[in-house]
Amino acid sequence: MLTMVVATVAWAQRDVEGAKDHPLLTRMPGSFITSVDEKDFDSVDMSAYFTGEDERWEGRKTELRYETADGPKRPTMVQIARNYENALKKIGARILKSDGRTVMAKLEKNGAVTRVFVSAFNDGAEYSLVIVEAAPMEQVVVADAAALAKGIAAEGRIALYGIYFDTGKSVVKPESAPTLEQVVKLLKQNAAMQLFVVGHTDGTGPLDANVKLSNERAAAVVKELVGRGIAAARLKAAGVGPWSPLATNRTEEGKAKNRRVELVERLVP
Numbered sequence: 001m002l003t004m005v006v007a008t009v010a011w012a013q014r015d016v017e018g019a020k021d022h023p024l025l026t027r028m029p030g031s032f033i034t035s036v037d038e039k040d041f042d043s044v045d046m047s048a049y050f051t052g053e054d055e056r057w058e059g060r061k062t063e064l065r066y067e068t069a070d071g072p073k074r075p076t077m078v079q080i081a082r083n084y085e086n087a088l089k090k091i092g093a094r095i096l097k098s099d100g101r102t103v104m105a106k107l108e109k110n111g112a113v114t115r116v117f118v119s120a121f122n123d124g125a126e127y128s129l130v131i132v133e134a135a136p137m138e139q140v141v142v143a144d145a146a147a148l149a150k151g152i153a154a155e156g157r158i159a160l161y162g163i164y165f166d167t168g169k170s171v172v173k174p175e176s177a178p179t180l181e182q183v184v185k186l187l188k189q190n191a192a193m194q195l196f197v198v199g200h201t202d203g204t205g206p207l208d209a210n211v212k213l214s215n216e217r218a219a220a221v222v223k224e225l226v227g228r229g230i231a232a233a234r235l236k237a238a239g240v241g242p243w244s245p246l247a248t249n250r251t252e253e254g255k256a257k258n259r260r261v262e263l264v265e266r267l268v269p
Contacts, residue, residue, distance in 0.1 A: 016036060019064070021064070022129070024114065024131060025087060025116070025129065027066055028083060028127070030069030031069065032066065033064055034066065034067050035065040036063070037061070037062075038060075038061065038062050041058070041060065042060075042132075044056070044058075044061060044130065046117065049102060049104060050096055050104055054096055054104075054106060054251075058134065059113075059132045059134040061133075062130070064128065064129045065127075065129075066127050067125065068127070070125075074125065076124045078101070079124065080127050081100055081101055081118060084103050084129075088105040092109060093105040093106060093107040094106050101121070102119045102120070103116070103117070112133065112134070112252075113134040113252045114131060114133050114134070115131070115132045117130040118130075134252045143160075143179075144182050144185075145182045145186040145189060148182060148186045148263065149186055149190065156264065156265045157198075157264040159262050160179055160183070160261045160263065162176060162178060163179055163217075163221060164176050170213060170220050172217075172220050180225065180228065183263065184228045188229075194233075194234045194235070194236075195234065195264060196235075196236050196238055196264040197218045197222050197225075197238070197264075198214075198237075198239065199216070199221075199261055200240060200241070200242070200258060200261070200262065201213055201242050202254075202256075202259050203242040203258070204249070204255065210242050211239055211243075218237035219237040221237070222236075222237045245258045246260075
């Protein structure tokens with residue numbers, strides 16, 4: 001037993017500096033981490049391995065590369081793939097693909113979506129583990145008034161993703177101020193412009209509640225703009241609930257795109 005513990009510690013000490021296993025999954029016995037790549041938000045194209053709604057992953061990405069134990073105890077590629085496949089099944093993940101060398105899985109739990117890709121190569125001498133925890137990107141760049149005007153001129157509408165609400169609530173959060181100020185600037189620079197302010201929700205929950213919430217959120221945005229000096233007659237609030245999605249409501253990424261406030265050009269005779 002002591003020999004096994006010492007050997008395990010020795011291999012763990014070969015990890016690149018600062019590397020550690022992802023909390024979701026452990027490593028193959030005797031393997032060590034040769035590289036790690038972590039991004040708060042990234043996009044991973046999996047279309048070479050899988051086609052369908054899960055072919056592009058976005059969110060917090062952790063990519064670990066392992067080298068396995070040398071000699072007779074070195075696992076085969078099939079052993080690596082099957083070990084991770086079984087571990088993923090035990091925690092409730094759905095296996096999207098398994099071919100004896102690669103495994104793709106999707107775990108949906110407590111409203112969170114995590115996707116996993118395991119790929120063994122070099123006859124089992126190495127394998128990589130990619131874990132993407134889906135989450136909407138934190139929007140740190142706010143569209144300026146010129147960009148808003150350009151979008152409305154081209155499409156007749158533009159979506160605002162810098163207006164924030166708590167889940168199920170219609171109170172505009174303080175961090176929405178930069179986006180609201182750009183809308184105010186847009187309207188002051190275009191004195192004849194009138195807008196519908198349209199609230200949208202994702203498809204989660206009862207239809208009537210979503211329509212009501214979208215109306216209340218649109219009205220709250222109008223109130224904020226009026227409070228910043230825009231004439232109420234130039235704005236009309238409306239809510240369409242989940243009836244006009246931009247993406248599928250089957251994924252968390254799609255839901256995030258569908259939850260929005262849009263400015264729609266209002267043409268008045």
